[in-house]
Amino acid sequence: MTCRTSLLWMCLLGAGLASGAAAQQAAEDAGAATKPAAMLDLRRQPAVSGDAQAGAGKAAVCAACHGAHGVAVAPNFPNLAGQSATYLYVQLKSFKGGQRSDAVMSGQAAALSDADMRDLASYYAAQAAKLPGRADVASRGAQLYHAGDPARGIPPCQGCHGPDGMGPRPHPSSAPQPPWASFPRLRGQSGQYLAHELHDFRSGMRAATSNAKVMQGVAATLDEADVQALSAYLDAL
Ligand code: HEC
Ligand code: HEC
Numbered sequence: 255m256t257c258r259t260s261l262l263w264m265c266l267l268g269a270g271l272a273s274g275a276a277a278q279q280a281a282e283d284a285g286a287a288t289k290p291a292a293m294l295d296l297r298r299q300p301a302v303s304g305d306a307q308a309g310a311g312k313a314a315v316c317a318a319c320h321g322a323h324g325v326a327v328a329p330n331f332p333n334l335a336g337q338s339a340t341y342l343y344v345q346l347k348s349f350k351g352g353q354r355s356d357a358v359m360s361g362q363a364a365a366l367s368d369a370d371m372r373d374l375a376s377y378y379a380a381q382a383a384k385l386p387g388r389a390d391v392a393s394r395g396a397q398l399y400h401a402g403d404p405a406r407g408i409p410p411c412q413g414c415h416g417p418d419g420m421g422p423r424p425h426p427s428s429a430p431q432p433p434w435a436s437f438p439r440l441r442g443q444s445g446q447y448l449a450h451e452l453h454d455f456r457s458g459m460r461a462a463t464s465n466a467k468v469m470q471g472v473a474a475t476l477d478e479a480d481v482q483a484l485s486a487y488l489d490a491l
Contacts, residue, residue, distance in 0.1 A: 291352030294344075294463040297433040301426075302343040302372055309377025312370055316362070324378040329446040329489075336383025338421055340431075341438040342375035344463070353462035383442035387490035395487025398480060408475045411484070414468075415440045419491050436465060445489025452481045 313320075316334075320326050324335030334342060348354040349363035350371075366374070390396060400417070402410040414434065415421055419441030422434050440448065454460040455473035476484070 291348075291462055294348055294351060294353045296344055296436050296464050298430065299340060299344060299436045301428075301431050301435065302340045302375055304339070304343075304369070304372030304374070304376035306373070306376040306380045309373035309375070312374055313377055316374070319358070320378075324381040325384050326444065326447075329444040330450070331444070332447045333384050333443055334378035335381035336442055337379060337439050338436070339372075339375040339379035340436045341421070342378055343371050344436050344465070346371040346375065348463055348466075354460055354466070383439075386441070389487055389490040393483065393487050394479075395483035395485070398484055399487055403480075406475060408480065409472060411440070411472075419488065440488050441491050443488060445485035448488055449481050449485040452476060452485070 313322075313324075318327070319331040320334050324333060324337075326333050345354065346363050346366060347368075349356065349359045350366065352360075363371075398408060399411045399419075402408045412419075414437050416423075416439070419439065421439030421441075422432075422437050425431075451460065452473050455466065455470045456476070458470065460466050461470045
């Protein structure tokens with residue numbers, strides 16, 4: 255830029271405005287790329303069914319982390335075996351739609367069609383869940399899970415995840431499902447993974463679906479000792 259000396263202040267102001275506008279445009283462009291995905295309302299999510307056999311073929315790429323039959327190869331990866339098909343489907347859909355994000359899974363889900371997601375969800379739902387462990391029924395985790403801690407506003411987890419951690423049991427029909435039908439099973443899940451998710455709910459990292467919002471509210475009542483106690487209990491359930 256060339257400027258006449260007498261108008262140096264204008265020149266500087268002009269340059270400042272120009273670079274300010276450029277910076278703002280760049281920020282808007284970056285914002286557009288990382289713009290939060292629209293909230294996904296799952297309250298009327300119909301029950302999901304797919305072709306489990308077709309899903310088995312499509313699951314080959316997932317086995318590296320989630321295991322050949324949905325029991326993960328390491329505790330930082332979630333177990334998918336025996337999980338509700340509807341829950342699995344909505345998670346894949348929200349990884350693809352950007353409501354849930356993860357360095358690995360966002361990329362994995364981007365390549366899946368809606369039919370792929372239904373088939374994969376049906377395949378994993380039909381696999382045998384991790385064998386039950388020996389959960390300590392007298393532990394602080396068990397107490398929180400079954401009775402919560404009303405004085406601190408912690409609700410009993412069993413109210414939504416079932417007394418045995420098996421998740422809700424929606425009626426098996428094509429009639430509209432209750433709004434809680436897409437809630438997950440926790441039994442057979444890795445404690446390390448569950449603790450990671452509780453942190454994600456608490457930080458707001460996982461909060462862009464109607465279900466995640468519910469769980470975000472619950473997680474906000476938990477401190478770190480609660481997270482550890484609950485994860486240890488659930489890991490052995
Ligand atoms: C390289 C490892 C890796 C591969 C391959 C992989 N995943 Fe995942 N998956 C993960 C991780 C890590 C998470 C947890 C993400 C988080 O913390 O949000 C996850 C989470 C999930 C969840 C959510 C589970 C829950 O309980 O909420 C589903 C469903 C899932 N993966 C399905 C799949 C499918 C289907 C494939 C294959 C198309 C696949 N994954 C491939 C690592 C992997
Ligand atoms: C009012 C209902 C409700 C209560 C009570 C509740 N949850 Fe949840 N929970 C949910 C919903 C809904 C989801 C699914 C969130 C999503 O899809 O992102 C969920 C998901 C989770 C997940 C993630 C599972 C996965 O596979 O990624 C964990 C962990 C969890 N809940 C733990 C707990 C614990 C521990 C408690 C008790 C302190 C609890 N929940 C109480 C509704 C509830």
